[in-house]
Amino acid sequence: MAGLELKKDFPVFGQKIHGHPLVYLDSGASAQKPRHVIDALTRFYETDYANIHRGVHDLSMRATDAYDRARGVVQKFIGAAHEDEIIFTRGATESINLVAATWGHENLREGDEIVLTQLEHHANIVPWQMLRAQTGCVLRVVPIQSNGDVLLEDVLAALNAKTKLVSVAHVSNALGTVLPVEEIIKAAHDKGIPVLLDGSQAVSHRSVDVQKLDADFYVFSGHKIYGPTGIGVLYGKRAILRDMPPYQGGGDMIASVTFEETIYQEPPMRFEAGTPPIAQVVGLAAALDYVSSIGMDKIAAHEDALLAYATQVIGEMKGVRLIGTAPRKAGILSFVMDGIHPHDIGTILDSHGIAIRAGHHCAQPAMEALGLAATVRASLGLYNDEADINALAVGLFKVQGIFG
Amino acid sequence: MSETDNDLRELYQDMILDHGKRPRNFHVIDPADCEAVGHNPLCGDKLVLFLRVGEDGRIADAAFQGTGCAISVASASMMTEMLKGKTAAEAKKLWAYFEAVCKSNATPADMTEGLAEDDIDRLQALSGVRHYPVRVKCATLAWRTLESALDPKAVKKVATE
Numbered sequence: 001m002a003g004l005e006l007k008k009d010f011p012v013f014g015q016k017i018h019g020h021p022l023v024y025l026d027s028g029a030s031a032q033k034p035r036h037v038i039d040a041l042t043r044f045y046e047t048d049y050a051n052i053h054r055g056v057h058d059l060s061m062r063a064t065d066a067y068d069r070a071r072g073v074v075q076k077f078i079g080a081a082h083e084d085e086i087i088f089t090r091g092a093t094e095s096i097n098l099v100a101a102t103w104g105h106e107n108l109r110e111g112d113e114i115v116l117t118q119l120e121h122h123a124n125i126v127p128w129q130m131l132r133a134q135t136g137c138v139l140r141v142v143p144i145q146s147n148g149d150v151l152l153e154d155v156l157a158a159l160n161a162k163t164k165l166v167s168v169a170h171v172s173n174a175l176g177t178v179l180p181v182e183e184i185i186k187a188a189h190d191k192g193i194p195v196l197l198d199g200s201q202a203v204s205h206r207s208v209d210v211q212k213l214d215a216d217f218y219v220f221s222g223h224k225i226y227g228p229t230g231i232g233v234l235y236g237k238r239a240i241l242r243d244m245p246p247y248q249g250g251g252d253m254i255a256s257v258t259f260e261e262t263i264y265q266e267p268p269m270r271f272e273a274g275t276p277p278i279a280q281v282v283g284l285a286a287a288l289d290y291v292s293s294i295g296m297d298k299i300a301a302h303e304d305a306l307l308a309y310a311t312q313v314i315g316e317m318k319g320v321r322l323i324g325t326a327p328r329k330a331g332i333l334s335f336v337m338d339g340i341h342p343h344d345i346g347t348i349l350d351s352h353g354i355a356i357r358a359g360h361h362c363a364q365p366a367m368e369a370l371g372l373a374a375t376v377r378a379s380l381g382l383y384n385d386e387a388d389i390n391a392l393a394v395g396l397f398k399v400q401g402i403f404g
Numbered sequence: 405m406s407e408t409d410n411d412l413r414e415l416y417q418d419m420i421l422d423h424g425k426r427p428r429n430f431h432v433i434d435p436a437d438c439e440a441v442g443h444n445p446l447c448g449d450k451l452v453l454f455l456r457v458g459e460d461g462r463i464a465d466a467a468f469q470g471t472g473c474a475i476s477v478a479s480a481s482m483m484t485e486m487l488k489g490k491t492a493a494e495a496k497k498l499w500a501y502f503e504a505v506c507k508s509n510a511t512p513a514d515m516t517e518g519l520a521e522d523d524i525d526r527l528q529a530l531s532g533v534r535h536y537p538v539r540v541k542c543a544t545l546a547w548r549t550l551e552s553a554l555d556p557k558a559v560k561k562v563a564t565e
Contacts, residue, residue: 374448
């Protein structure tokens with residue numbers, strides 16, 4: 001299996017960690033940044049930076065052009081029908097909070113139900129709990145299988161006349177499970193229920209088309225797809241966004257203000273109060289340009305082959321148990337080792353230059369369902385190759401040597 | 405051998421691996437005079453500490469239950485061994501010394517005054533975490549839990565973050 005050989009595009013790999021080449025297997029937490037993105041940020045700050053949508057001067061117009069162009073890049077990247085369906089947020093977390101605070105607050109009443117699954121990231125749990133505290137709505141949680149899979153029939157069984165929203169991960173951050181989102185959306189729509197997909201762990205691994213999926217809301221963070229931190233996306237269908245009240249009040253989100261009355265802008269501006277993270281938006285567009293230039297299908301094929309290889313190599317090690325072995329997975333290999341705590345594994349691997357994540361991965365309910373406090377998670381990016389997986393395997397042998 | 409390897413060996417030395425694998429005093433004391441729960445929210449480590457205090461005001465028995473990494477389990481195991489026969493003031497002095505060595509290997513001499521050599525050796529063994537700032541909270545979880553167990557007014561739950 002030939003790698004994509006893209007480490008050369010990422011300056012971070014030009015260093016050694018504790019005397020070893022960096023083996024970065026923590027892209028699920030945050031992906032490294034390619035030169036293309038770093039240069040785009042530098043160039044923007046050096047030549048085109050100013051505030052947007054305000055100035056008549058040249059820099060402001062250039063910055064505004066770059067910002068507005070980015071919205072089109074995101075629209076095309078996820079296959080949205082219209083540019084105004086793309087709202088920039090601080091990240092997936094804020095995107096979900098925005099939907100909960102606006103659409104949720106407007107549409108949910110006491111006794112209404114929101115369907116989640118047991119494997120959701122805390123970002124797709126806590127905003128709904130906050131909404132529950134305000135409205136008295138009910139969270140219905142779909143259980144996961146012992147292999148980390150979510151069965152369509154279990155989701156269907158959770159839908160009823162009171163269900164107002166289904167909000168589920170596209171791909172599980174803790175286990176890598178790819179949920180049957182097409183079928184979930186179809187079934188929910190048959191009952192007139194809108195669906196929000198948390199695509200944080202999906203967009204960097206798969207080509208995503210929100211129109212084909214027919215998702216009502218789709219959210220993701222820029223930093224997990226090789227872009228800057230502090231920038232995320234909320235996609236919402238035009239008809240839904242137009243009826244949503246604003247999220248925060250301030251500049252840029254208004255059409256006119258008097259002390260008696262304020263008229264709000266149409267989406268997306270209605271939801272982008274204040275000066276946005278302008279450079280981060282430009283950086284996100286650069287990141288999407290970068291992955292698009294490689295091709296999402298090529299990236300998916302490479303990562304799927306690498307995950308299969310890792311599943312075999314690490315899964316066959318004595319004393320290692322893979323956690324999350326659903327039939328459809330993307331980008332993530334979670335595991336535990338007999339008698340050795342994930343944090344000890346993490347420290348020892350780090351001493352060999354190998355970066356993994358150890359812990360509950362902000363998915364405590366999923367961990368609890370599987371009877372675990374923590375796992376080791378190796379998560380893949382487009383720059384990973386077989387040598388990285390081999391280094392991980394060697395590192396794990398050394399862990400066993402110490403704890404032998 | 406690189407500096408990293410040395411640090412790693414210091415952190416995972418035999419005494420710690422032994423206590424991590426076969427923790428001493430790993431059981432419930434029922435009834436206990438003091439009980440406290442320690443929790444590391446970032447990593448999910450949890451421990452419950454039980455103390456029985458004798459007529460003379462000294463800790464007659466100490467035990468713990470919970471889950472955690474080798475460092476946090478070994479630290480709790482060694483701590484419960486050390487606590488037996490100590491007064492609350494003596495226990496707090498050990499904690500003050502341990503907290504100091506987790507930060508720096510240059511500890512003021514007066515901190516060791518009155519501490520048993522054996523206790524100093526055990527705490528020194530754990531102090532290898534100072535090369536791993538994110539792991540200091542693992543080593544100190546049991547001691548922070550003790551601090552709350554000994555404080556009659558405190559809520560009996562302590563988080564290290």
